[in-house]
Amino acid sequence: MGRSGAEAVVDLWLREPADTTGSTAPPxxxxxxxxxxxxxxxxxNAKSALSYAAAHALARxxxxxxxxxxxxxxxxxxxxxxxxxPHGRPRLLDVPGLHLSLSRTPTLVAxxxxxxxxxxxxxxRRGATSFDGFEQVALHPDERAxxxxxxxxxxxxxxxxxALKALGVGLRTDPASIRTPPADQASEVVVGHPVVxxxxxxxxxxxxxxxxxxxxxxxxxxxxxxLH
Ligand SMILES: CC(C)(COP(=O)(O)OP(=O)(O)OC[C@H]1O[C@@H](n2cnc3c(N)ncnc32)[C@H](O)[C@@H]1OP(=O)(O)O)[C@@H](O)C(=O)NCCC(=O)NCCS
Numbered sequence: 001m002g003r004s005g006a007e008a009v010v011d012l013w014l015r016e017p018a019d020t021t022g023s024t025a026p027p028x029x030x031x032x033x034x035x036x037x038x039x040x041x042x043x044x045n046a047k048s049a050l051s052y053a054a055a056h057a058l059a060r061x062x063x064x065x066x067x068x069x070x071x072x073x074x075x076x077x078x079x080x081x082x083x084x085x086p087h088g089r090p091r092l093l094d095v096p097g098l099h100l101s102l103s104r105t106p107t108l109v110a111x112x113x114x115x116x117x118x119x120x121x122x123x124x125r126r127g128a129t130s131f132d133g134f135e136q137v138a139l140h141p142d143e144r145a146x147x148x149x150x151x152x153x154x155x156x157x158x159x160x161x162x163a164l165k166a167l168g169v170g171l172r173t174d175p176a177s178i179r180t181p182p183a184d185q186a187s188e189v190v191v192g193h194p195v196v197x198x199x200x201x202x203x204x205x206x207x208x209x210x211x212x213x214x215x216x217x218x219x220x221x222x223x224x225x226x227l228h
Contacts (some may be wrong), residue, residue: 007224008116028057031072035086047106055102055109067095075146089168100189108210120165122158129154140179154211158178162215163189163196197223
């Protein structure tokens, strides 16, 4: 979960939310804290609620295991930098130096953890982005003018969102206002912010309907993602 020789290592867990159709509550729910339970209760969509619970239980279980802590006892700060509500970037209060990022779709949840610096992960269902106008949202005008060449819209989207999450700004920066970060090298994604390294992740044959990217702030060394 940190540096390994000259490499910066990010551990990544990709999981399908467990199917709890017919049962009353998703597994992992007892691990969640009052803030997480309150958000879980507010989801109107059952699949979104399920993936929310799955992502947060995954974070608690894996970080608890890494840090040798009781998963339910872990405390997170999630203060939104814009409004102060607890829906912002998660920060671990109990394990100094360990960074995490979460992403969720109804069909896949992701947890990235590292000791190497602020990290971002993004997952997207390819099918969810195949609508007219998606490239207007995902691509910089120069990239659209260059045409469909080296990069498709969903790959651009997850790279940008992973980088913006690593920087902590999220979609306060319009993804169409920045160029797609190149994979496997550090670049200045947002002017005036630290450089970010981005890698594309192959989620494997069972999950190949999803695009996945991981980003790490301030890394010139090769970035290695260990998939669990
Ligand atoms: C972060 C953001 C990019 C996530 O977009 P998304 O594709 O809908 O969701 P994902 O599933 O990929 O990621 C969600 C996770 O990102 C994390 N997150 C939230 N804000 C974040 C931020 N500023 N930086 C990094 N990560 C953030 C949270 O862990 C969140 O998980 P949770 O909702 O289960 O707690 C988007 O929600 C965003 O930009 N939010 C901030 C915008 C803002 O500040 N608006 C003002 C609100 S008052």
